Amino acid sequence: EAVRLYRLAAEQGSSTAQTYLGACYANGTGVDQNHAEAVQLYRVAADQGSAIAQIHLGACYKNGTGVDQDHAE
Numbered sequence: 001e002a003v004r005l006y007r008l009a010a011e012q013g014s015s016t017a018q019t020y021l022g023a024c025y026a027n028g029t030g031v032d033q034n035h036a037e038a039v040q041l042y043r044v045a046a047d048q049g050s051a052i053a054q055i056h057l058g059a060c061y062k063n064g065t066g067v068d069q070d071h072a073e
Contacts, residue, residue, distance in 0.1 A: 003030035010041065018045035019053040026056070026065070035066030 003024050009017030022041030025034045039060050045053030060066050061073040 013048075015045040015048040015050040015053060018042075018048075019050055019056065022053065022056060035060070037066075039066035 003021065006017045006021040006024065010021045018041045022038040022045065024030050025041065026038035027033065039057065042053045042057040042060065046057045058073075061070045063069065067073075
């Protein structure tokens with residue numbers, strides 16, 4: 001149920017919901033694990049100024065999770 005509600009709020013532009021939904025995809029919580037989808041959601045939220053999403057997105061680039069590893073990015 002949480003994933004459904006996060007998705008609804010994320011579609012309405014909530015950066016908090018986008019970040020939480022990204023974490024669900026990153027961890028496989030309530031959805032099939034999908035790191036690429038997590039990165040996409042983190043990027044959208046980060047572009048809206050979400051510091052938490054920026055941290056998660058940076059970690060994805062640092063570790064090469066869902067994206068090619070890129071320490072400069």
